[in-house]
Structure formats: C-alpha cells, structure tokens
Amino acid sequence: MADKKNELTAMEHLKARSRYLRGDLAADMADPMTGGVSEDSQQLLKFHGMYLQDDRDLRPERAKKKMEKAFGFMIRIRLPGGVITPKQWLALDDVARTYAGDTLRLTTRQTFQLHGVLKFNVKTALKAINAVALDTIAACGDDNRGVMAVANPHQSKIHALAYELANRASAHFKPQTHAYYEIFLDGEKVAGEGERDDVEPIYGKTYLPRKFKIGFAVPPSNDIDVFAQDLGFIAIVGKKGEIEGWNVAVGGGMGMTHGEPETYPRTGDVLGFCRTEDLMKVAEAVVTIQRDWGDRTNRKHARLKYTLDDNGADKFRAEIARRAGKPLEKARPYAFTSNGDRYGWTQGENGKYHLTLFVENGRLRDFPGGPQLMTGMRRIAEVHEGEIRITPNQNLIIANVADDQRADIEKLAAEHGLAGQAGALRRNAMACVALPTCGLALAESERYLPSLITKLEERLAAHGLANEDITLRMTGCPNGCARPYIAEIALVGKGPGRYNLYLGAAFDGSRLNKLYAEDLDDAGIVAALDPIFAAYAAKREKGEHFGDFCVRAGYVAKTVNGLDFHANVRVPAAAAG
Amino acid sequence: MSVFSSIPKTAPFSEEDVDLLNRVVGPATAVQRAWLAGFLAGVEAANSGEAVHAAAPPRAAEPLTIVYASESGNSEKLAADMAKAARKLGFKPAVVDMAELELSTLTKAKRLVVIAATWGEGDPPARAVRVYNELMGEGAPRLDGVEFGVLALGDTAYADFCGVGKKIDERLEALGGKRVATRVDCDLDFAEPAGQWIDGALKALAPAGLNQAKVISVDFSGKPHAAANTDIVEAEVIEHVNLNSSRSGKETIHLALGFDGAAPAYEPGASLDLYPENDPAYVDEFLKLAGVTDDALRHEFLTARDVTTLSVKAIENYAAATGHQYVKKLIADGEARDWVNGRQLIDLVGTFPISLDAERLRALTRPLAPRAYSIASSRKDVGEEAHLLVSAVRYGSHGRDRKGVASNYVAERLRRGARVRVKLKPNKHFGLPLPDKDIIMVGPGTGVAPFRAFVQERRAIGATGKNWLFFGDRAFRDDFLYQLDWQDALKDGALARMDLAFSRDRLDKVYVQHKIWEQRKDVVDWLENGAHFYVCGDAKSMAKDVQATLAKAYADVKGLSAEGAEQAVAALERDKRYLQDVY
Ligand code: SRM
Numbered sequence A: 001m002a003d004k005k006n007e008l009t010a011m012e013h014l015k016a017r018s019r020y021l022r023g024d025l026a027a028d029m030a031d032p033m034t035g036g037v038s039e040d041s042q043q044l045l046k047f048h049g050m051y052l053q054d055d056r057d058l059r060p061e062r063a064k065k066k067m068e069k070a071f072g073f074m075i076r077i078r079l080p081g082g083v084i085t086p087k088q089w090l091a092l093d094d095v096a097r098t099y100a101g102d103t104l105r106l107t108t109r110q111t112f113q114l115h116g117v118l119k120f121n122v123k124t125a126l127k128a129i130n131a132v133a134l135d136t137i138a139a140c141g142d143d144n145r146g147v148m149a150v151a152n153p154h155q156s157k158i159h160a161l162a163y164e165l166a167n168r169a170s171a172h173f174k175p176q177t178h179a180y181y182e183i184f185l186d187g188e189k190v191a192g193e194g195e196r197d198d199v200e201p202i203y204g205k206t207y208l209p210r211k212f213k214i215g216f217a218v219p220p221s222n223d224i225d226v227f228a229q230d231l232g233f234i235a236i237v238g239k240k241g242e243i244e245g246w247n248v249a250v251g252g253g254m255g256m257t258h259g260e261p262e263t264y265p266r267t268g269d270v271l272g273f274c275r276t277e278d279l280m281k282v283a284e285a286v287v288t289i290q291r292d293w294g295d296r297t298n299r300k301h302a303r304l305k306y307t308l309d310d311n312g313a314d315k316f317r318a319e320i321a322r323r324a325g326k327p328l329e330k331a332r333p334y335a336f337t338s339n340g341d342r343y344g345w346t347q348g349e350n351g352k353y354h355l356t357l358f359v360e361n362g363r364l365r366d367f368p369g370g371p372q373l374m375t376g377m378r379r380i381a382e383v384h385e386g387e388i389r390i391t392p393n394q395n396l397i398i399a400n401v402a403d404d405q406r407a408d409i410e411k412l413a414a415e416h417g418l419a420g421q422a423g424a425l426r427r428n429a430m431a432c433v434a435l436p437t438c439g440l441a442l443a444e445s446e447r448y449l450p451s452l453i454t455k456l457e458e459r460l461a462a463h464g465l466a467n468e469d470i471t472l473r474m475t476g477c478p479n480g481c482a483r484p485y486i487a488e489i490a491l492v493g494k495g496p497g498r499y500n501l502y503l504g505a506a507f508d509g510s511r512l513n514k515l516y517a518e519d520l521d522d523a524g525i526v527a528a529l530d531p532i533f534a535a536y537a538a539k540r541e542k543g544e545h546f547g548d549f550c551v552r553a554g555y556v557a558k559t560v561n562g563l564d565f566h567a568n569v570r571v572p573a574a575a576a577g
Numbered sequence B: 001m002s003v004f005s006s007i008p009k010t011a012p013f014s015e016e017d018v019d020l021l022n023r024v025v026g027p028a029t030a031v032q033r034a035w036l037a038g039f040l041a042g043v044e045a046a047n048s049g050e051a052v053h054a055a056a057p058p059r060a061a062e063p064l065t066i067v068y069a070s071e072s073g074n075s076e077k078l079a080a081d082m083a084k085a086a087r088k089l090g091f092k093p094a095v096v097d098m099a100e101l102e103l104s105t106l107t108k109a110k111r112l113v114v115i116a117a118t119w120g121e122g123d124p125p126a127r128a129v130r131v132y133n134e135l136m137g138e139g140a141p142r143l144d145g146v147e148f149g150v151l152a153l154g155d156t157a158y159a160d161f162c163g164v165g166k167k168i169d170e171r172l173e174a175l176g177g178k179r180v181a182t183r184v185d186c187d188l189d190f191a192e193p194a195g196q197w198i199d200g201a202l203k204a205l206a207p208a209g210l211n212q213a214k215v216i217s218v219d220f221s222g223k224p225h226a227a228a229n230t231d232i233v234e235a236e237v238i239e240h241v242n243l244n245s246s247r248s249g250k251e252t253i254h255l256a257l258g259f260d261g262a263a264p265a266y267e268p269g270a271s272l273d274l275y276p277e278n279d280p281a282y283v284d285e286f287l288k289l290a291g292v293t294d295d296a297l298r299h300e301f302l303t304a305r306d307v308t309t310l311s312v313k314a315i316e317n318y319a320a321a322t323g324h325q326y327v328k329k330l331i332a333d334g335e336a337r338d339w340v341n342g343r344q345l346i347d348l349v350g351t352f353p354i355s356l357d358a359e360r361l362r363a364l365t366r367p368l369a370p371r372a373y374s375i376a377s378s379r380k381d382v383g384e385e386a387h388l389l390v391s392a393v394r395y396g397s398h399g400r401d402r403k404g405v406a407s408n409y410v411a412e413r414l415r416r417g418a419r420v421r422v423k424l425k426p427n428k429h430f431g432l433p434l435p436d437k438d439i440i441m442v443g444p445g446t447g448v449a450p451f452r453a454f455v456q457e458r459r460a461i462g463a464t465g466k467n468w469l470f471f472g473d474r475a476f477r478d479d480f481l482y483q484l485d486w487q488d489a490l491k492d493g494a495l496a497r498m499d500l501a502f503s504r505d506r507l508d509k510v511y512v513q514h515k516i517w518e519q520r521k522d523v524v525d526w527l528e529n530g531a532h533f534y535v536c537g538d539a540k541s542m543a544k545d546v547q548a549t550l551a552k553a554y555a556d557v558k559g560l561s562a563e564g565a566e567q568a569v570a571a572l573e574r575d576k577r578y579l580q581d582v583y
C-alpha cells in the first residue's frame, strides 16, 4: 500500500471499518472457488495469527496450467515464553501431519509456524489447536506479538518469574474482540460487538500503528535479543540471587528496506529500572504511547523505534512516568555474555535437568534417509513428563527431566538424529524461512544457509577456528526476521543468489553490525570472509570475539546505534559480480 | 412361385412405355427381375432416404423393426445401414433407439433385429439401461412368433465380451421369439462381420415371396456398411499442457488441436476419435520377447496393431499357433479368463516364451482402434481449433508398470507441433437444449471436458438459460482442472453456480454426488423448472451414484416413494432431460 504523507494508511482505514477484525473474513473463508482471500481479508487474517501465502516454487507453472497461485495459509501459534506441554506438542504434531505437509517450523520468537494449510482446512486445524488450550490470536498483526522470555530455566526461580510475566503481558495485551471465535471456531456471535466502542480497552478500534514486541531477558543470557524488542525487560538479580526488578529497554527493531536509509535497524535504549509490581503499568504506558504517538501515515516509519527517535528519550521517559504514575528509577548494572543457546544438559536449582537440542533453522521434519526430527520429538513428547521449550535461536529444550528419565530422553534424541554434533558456526547460526513460502523473500535463506555453512566451516577449520563461537545469521530480505543486524556475520538477501554482508556486531547482541560488501554470490561470500578469518586467527587478542575484531581491525566502522547504521559505510565497490 | 403378370395400362406410364416395359420385363428371368427391383429401390434409397417405399417392389412392403442400444454410435450407425439395405429388399424398416422403445409394441412386430453394444463392465449403454431392465424383468411381454436376430458389438478386451447382446439374444428366445439369424459377436473391428451379418440376416428375415426371388442387393453408397460418416483428418498440436500441478499424482493433458483449414464441424457434446501409436519401448520389448526382428512388422505394430490387449481369444490363438503345453493347460483348466486380468499380450509371450515367426505373432494382434475424447471447446469461442482433455492412464499390475496406449501417446509423445489423426464423432444424444433452458452439468475429472464446450458455447450465443456445474477431483490445489476458466465464467455469468467436491485433501472425502445431495432442494427446483441434467465421466461408479443420488433427492424433496422417485428420473430420461456421456 502506498503511504501518502500525512494521510492515514489504507491499513488504518481498514482496521477502523473492520468491526474489530471481522471485515469479510467469514465470507472469504467460505468461498469454495479460490484457496485465497481478498486483499483486505489478508490484512485482517494477520491479527488472527495467519498469513495467506503461496508456494513460490510453483508460481511459474500455475498460470500455464490455468490455475490460480498455490495458496496456503501460514498459521503461527501464540506461545508466550515458548513453553509447551507434551500433550500440546502431540496435538500440533497431528495437525502438521494432517494439514501442513508433515513439518513444524520453530521460529525466532519461540513458537511454531505451520505452512501451506489449505483454506478449507484452516478452521479444522484451528479447532484442533484451540482444543489443547493453544491459540493464534495476535501472533501477527498490528498488536502485541508473541512475548519472549529467557528459555533455559536452570535458574529456576527467576526464570519462573520471567515466564509468568511473559504470560501476563501476552494475556494483558491480547485483543478482546470475539471475531476470532466467531469466524474460525464457530463460536456464537456476540450481538452488535462490531458496533460497540468499548471492546478494546487498550487498543481501541485501530489497534497499534504497527507490530509490537515484548521480551524478558535474564542475564547473563541475552538469548531473546532484548535489544531487538520494542520493549525489553532485563532482570536485575541481587547478591543473594533475589530479583530486584527490571531494566527497561525501549525501541529495538530490525526491519529496514534496501536503499531507504530513513529505515534502519535499531538496538533498544535502556531508559531506566522498574520493580516487578510496577512492570505491567510501565508496559501499558509504553504500549499506549506507541498507540497514540506512533506514525499511522507511513508503515515504514511506524515502529516504536522511530517514535522514540522522533520524540527523544527524555520526552519518552517523562511520558512513561506520567502514564505509569511513577518515574522509572535509574537503570542498574547488568552483564550479558552471549545471545546464543547452551547445548546439552544443564541442571536447574530445582534439581531437574534440561536438555537443549540443536535444530538447524528450526525446521522439524523427517528428512528422507536423514534425521527423523518430527518423529523423534513425537516419541519424546509421548514419554516426557516435564515441558518442552522453544529457544529464541530456533532450538528446543526438553525441560524439567527427572534424573531417572534422562537416559530414555537422550536415547530417543540420539536415535532420531536430534543430538547430532553440529560445528560451532552452525550451532551459532540462524536463518529465516524465506522461500518458498515467504512473500517478501528476495533470496533463499533457510534452504541455502546449511550448504554455505559447510563451506565456511571448511575455511574456519583451515585457519584453526573450527571451535570458535561466531554468530552468523541469514535472512532472505532486509526485514530481519532472524535478527541479522546484531549478528557478528550477517547475510541479507538482495536478489536471487545475491546477499549483502554485514560485520562487526557484538557477540552478546548489544551492538549492531555494519555493511561490509554488497551483492555477493555463494563464492563471493566465502572469498570475502576467508581472509578475515585468516586475519582473525592471526591477529585477535585473547578472548576477543570475531565481531569486535572486525571493528578493531577496521573492516567496518563501529555502529553506535540505529541512526548511524547506514553511516561510515565503506563498501568496496560491489564485490563478486 | 409368382408368375410375372404384364404391367397394367393403369400404370403411371405412357402406352408406348408400358408396351416397352412389358417387352423387356416379360421374358426376363427371376434373377433379372429381382435385380431390377433392387436397382429401382436402390436408386431411390440412394437419391432420397425417404421416398423408398414409393419405389417398393410389386408386393406390400414387409415391416421390420430394428432396435439399437448404442452409446458411442456404432450400433446406431449399423442400424441405419441395415435399414437402408432392408428398404432395397422391399422391407419397411423402422429404426428405434432402445432408449425410446415401448416394449409392448414388440408383440406386434413380426420381424425384429436388435443391434446392441456392451458398456461399462458388461452393462447396457447408459441410455438403454431402463428399457433393458424392463426387457429382462418380470413384466416383459411375451414375444411368441416374433422372428428375431441379434448383432452384438463389443470389445474382446473386456471380460464380459458382448455380454449385453448375448443376454438380449437369450431373453428374446425365452420370451417366445423365433431366432432366424444366429447372433454374431463383433470386436472393435466390426465393419466386416457386421456387414456380412446384416446381409445374411436380411435374407433370413425376408418373407417367402422375396426369399424365392433372390434379390441381389446393390450397394450404391460405395462404402462398406459400417463406414465412418466423417473422415479422418490430420491435426496439429498447438498447445500441450499438463493441467495438474507438478505435485499431483495425476497427469491430465489439455490438448489444443489446429487444422489445415476448417476444423471438423463439431457441436458441443461431440467427441474426437484419436488414432494413437504404440509405445516404442513396449513394442521393442514385445518383439524381443517373441524373438522376432522385422522392421516392417515393427512399423505396423507401432502404428496399426493393438499389441497390448490380451483376450482369451488371443490366448487360444497362441496355444494353437505354438502348441505351448502350459498355455494349453491354462485353457484346459479354465484359468485363461482369470489369467488375462490386468495382463497384456507382452505377458503372454513373456511368460510362455516360444519362438514365433512374424506372421504368427501378428495373428495374435487386432487392428489398433482409435480412442474417443470429448471435445472441450466451442468453435464459437476458439475458432478452428478443438480442445481435448486427456488423462494419462497408468497403473501397475503383475509386477509391471502399464500405460494406456492413447492417453500416454498424447501425454508422453505428442508435443506442440506434432501431427495426429482424428475423426469427428458427433453425439446427437448429448447436445445443448434451447438457449433459454437451464442446465445442470455433472462432470468430475475429465468428465468436465464437454461442459467447458457447453459453457463456451452458451456464453458465445448469449444463451439466457442458467448454467450450473458440479466438478470434483482429488485435490483442490493440484487437480482443479481449468480453475481460472471457471473463476472467469462465474464472474461474467457464463456459470451461474459451481459446486466443488475434492476427495483427498480434507478429512471427509467429498464426491459430486454428495454435493448434489447437499444442494438437492435447488437441484430438484431447477429440474422442475425444466432444466436439463448432464452427466459425463466415469461410468463404473460415478454415473451410477449420481443417478441414485438424484432419485434420493427427488424422494426427499418431493416426499416421493422410492419407486416414485425412480419414475421421476426415468421421466427425465424419456424427455431427454437426463443425458449421459459416460465411459
Ligand atoms: C517465522 C519468522 C522467521 C523465522 O525464521 O523464525 C518470521 C517470518 C516472517 N516475518 Fe518476521 N518473522 C519472524 C521474526 C521476526 C523478527 C525477529 C524478532 O521479532 O525477534 C523480526 C525483526 C524484529 C522486528 O520486528 O523489527 C521480524 C521482522 C519482520 C518484518 C519487518 C518489520 C519492520 O518493522 O520492519 C516483516 C515485514 C513487515 O512487517 O512489514 C516481517 C514479516 C514476516 C513474514 C510474515 C512475511 C510477510 O509479512 O509476508 C514472514 C513469514 C515467512 C514464512 O513463510 O514463514 N518480519 N520478524 C519469525 C517469527 C517470529 C514469531 O514467532 O512471531
């Protein structure tokens, strides 16, 4: 939709007239002649946790065959903190096997996506999902998205609290309209709800200007990438391990558009500290400020990060105080060590054990002649008595396993290739979904990264760096779904087989990277990185991470914050034709 | 023995002519006189099909009832040919489609000929089912003294070869009829045997008078009896697309044909007979197994012989030709009939190898028959083109992958630019009604082909009647044939309604009959308002299920008894408002 200056976007008008997200969805879903829905309905679907997509691999053949696009629905589960019970897991496994091509996709925000669900099966699938106390409400759309929380629960008490707060935030900011139940679950109509004004106490009729994301981090782990959240909370833990409260980070976000410098990724600013009992008030203050101040005339300038830069931190901080009825205290010290996962077993303070399993790009499937990940997890879910957690790095934790059950779980994981030994670079890598389902993808990502990593790991090994933890993230377009701009090495799709290379982010996700080379193809990427690996091996200081080295060695200038992300770029004229 | 009596003065000739004629005809021999009779009748028959009885020989014309039970028109054509020949012999033939036959009238018929094809798996042609069942049923009238003969059409490829003809033949006798011509069962190459049977039967049926004055039938058409009424033409493939998605297990080819000049003048509902060629890989293996290397034969096998169909007859020929012990045993043990199931000629020579010469191998085969494909276009829309929708027949049996000859010739070997021989097969029993009539079309799978022609035609002529289509296949995303065409038709009104039934992409398998049942109220309403109901596609189950469902719909909507509902549907058939083209 073209956003004309100072005029509300078409999306705002649509929300306003949608009668709380109803629009023509019911009719469009029932139309038997097409697997798709109207433009407007596609937008409204997002608020209900779904996207209309089509299999882009099939696009070239469809018109020739006198067929419309191969439409399929992407369904995203609302799963605060990424915690799911084995029973729920089995239900999702069933849905995936029946309606979504025998595969489940773990996302970078700790939940599941199902792809390619036929329109005529959507309601049945949603009923099965809701039957196990799961839903998809606000998993997408201009609202508060899936709320993240530190995944590994080994510091039992604090993690339990972070998880509880994630749940409360998710519930508190959940849209109240009954449209979802009416349209998809055959729930009875709430007479006249569409016409009332008081249905959404927090959002109102037009919800938020854009998506909004909240996350809870517990140092030293920054696994959720707290600085990529619109609103991030950092647990502040006292000497005796008691929780003092939370630092408040505001204005993080990744998305940008190639060639539009006014769009940029941004790491959140820590504006202050609040106590747990005030946290929800602070959160509501920030959400409503974005609701009222956010730019509804230009969707590429509508995220909180721009609202913050447009108004300035001081004005923003003051408004939080006004709305929360109490000023934020001075931020307290904290220290992150990494934004990755710890693989293998850890023991929690509660005596239970947690097994973290690496799942490449979050893709669960039974690979023909390869690892049987779907079946493996199903078997585990059948015997596991604790819960299962999805990490922000698209991995899995079999959590709260009793000592006497560790052997069984480990055996099942091994038998099905879930405990495979991946190299260091692979273990620290993420790729977004991209092709064939993502409508915005400019290049491959999930389907391409594994083979690229194999080549890069060869080079690293050649330089004796085989076991170095280096974060690498790839996305098929600049939207940044795998949070690439806070990875030490980032590859961002520019066009088919072409990527921009970014370097110099901090290992703990606290600093953005910077553009190093443009339009690299497969060979170009390896050729560009190999000499830097060599230099790193030779010249790095003790304990120096790759991203820091790239800045010190001058491969890229240091990025202070979003506003200078595009500044000081010294790209050697587009490498590798 | 009738003596020639001179031509009366009252004859419509001048006096000189009468004398002249008497002078010529008087001394003529019986044979000469018969020839003359045949000649004159023939001249008339050839000039005008109708006025023949005017040119009847001296005695009152003998009535002869010729009933045909036909689906694809072969029996119907033979019935017409026979009537023509009969007229020359002084009969007064009445040709009746079994679909419209009133059984009671047969009791009065002195002479009866039935030409019947067998369809489905030993079933009568769709149109004839109702009357056929009456004939086989309790209520059938006695036919004492009726002289009859039956000609059966069939295909030795089918287990129940000419089953319908056989049953009718027995039944007529059981009802008291007097068989005067023994039945002949024709295979796909029926022209010769059918022609001979017709001549023989006419002689046998001829009344005393005609019998002695041996009539020499004179053929003026110059064509054999069962000759095609339309000619084989060569067409060029101008579009060749598999309409199923690459994720589908099926392959259905949209084949657009262009012609040098005008396309055969087809009407919606017609089919094209397509002349296929055999799969070279199959032919080569077949020859290899038989130990025959002969280029001429190879060429003939590729283009002109049916080298796949295995019939009991073929097994018997093989036993005779080779004296192969095991094959003989197979026949002796009465296992041949089962053995042919799912097997082909290649299995025979493969399983019971024995050296054969080219001539004997050829003797096992029959002429390669064309395959019919409904035309999926209207000339008013596509001009001088004809579109076909061909589903590739593939299956495995007895450890072999099998491929349908014609459908895979189209799917695998015809390509854009290729040339193919086709022949128009009009179908006057499956045409469109008046433009203001509503129509309901039921065409799952390739059954939808003629309905694309219907919709194109009715859009082109601005027909005011509403069009309602029921379509179904396996999966919405992969097998929705012509989806974009139908979406457009619904937008521009060429289709008023479309109901879809997909069976493999949701939990509850849905078929067209389920949709018809769901919509039964509207379906019956439409029919009550004079709508025509069309069914095309699979004969084995779909067509039967649809008909049963429609009867149930009538019973439910109109509160009729089971019989009442049956009759309602039967009435539709009689009004020619329930039309089928099933295969
Ligand atoms: C599944 C997931 C990537 C993954 O491999 O896991 C994903 C997938 C998509 N994202 Fe994302 N995003 C996902 C996390 C992110 C993140 C990371 C995060 O939130 O921590 C970001 C960057 C943070 C941010 O929001 O800035 C992200 C920024 C975007 C954007 C850019 C937003 C912006 O303000 O610039 C878009 C496009 C848009 O919104 O216009 C987008 C849009 C999309 C869509 C829905 C494409 C679309 O709009 O048509 C992608 C669906 C692809 C597919 O076929 O599944 N996605 N997306 C992640 C699902 C998270 C979840 O469970 O909710």
Ligand SMILES: Cc1cc2nc3c(=O)[nH]c(=O)nc-3n(C[C@H](O)[C@H](O)[C@H](O)COP(=O)(O)OP(=O)(O)OC[C@H]3O[C@@H](n4cnc5c(N)ncnc54)[C@H](O)[C@@H]3O)c2cc1C
Pocket (backbone or CB within 6 Å): B072, B157, B271, B308, B342, B371, B372, B373, B374, B375, B389, B390, B391, B392, B393, B394, B395, B397, B403, B404, B405, B406, B407, B408, B446, B447, B449, B581, B582, B583
């Ligand atoms: C009036 C009419 C219209 C038609 N219209 C169309 C049309 O529009 N589109 C279309 O695709 N077809 C149509 N057909 C069917 C078409 O004529 C052919 O019969 C079909 O294409 C198969 O021919 P073939 O040469 O490929 O197969 P053949 O070589 O003739 O083999 C078919 C035979 O293989 C055997 N066989 C097939 N499947 C199996 C199985 N699963 N297991 C065991 N044995 C099996 C059976 O004996 C069957 O008779 C129509 C038929 C008629 C009579």
Ligand SMILES: Cc1cc2nc3c(=O)[nH]c(=O)nc-3n(C[C@H](O)[C@H](O)[C@H](O)COP(=O)(O)O)c2cc1C
Pocket (backbone or CB within 6 Å): B069, B070, B071, B072, B073, B074, B075, B076, B117, B118, B119, B120, B121, B122, B123, B125, B153, B154, B155, B156, B158, B159, B160, B161, B162, B163, B188, B539, B582, B583
């Ligand atoms: C779908 C189909 C099924 C057939 N089933 C049989 C059968 O069961 N037995 C048989 O002897 N012939 C069978 N035949 C062959 C027909 O009887 C043969 O083609 C005949 O010439 C058709 O005559 P018609 O054009 O008058 O209908 C079948 C033909 C088709 C196309």
Ligand code: SF4
Pocket (backbone or CB within 6 Å): A432, A433, A434, A435, A438, A439, A440, A441, A442, A445, A475, A476, A477, A478, A479, A480, A481, A482
């Ligand atoms: S980053 Fe781009 S390509 Fe990748 S999933 Fe997100 S929107 Fe799609």
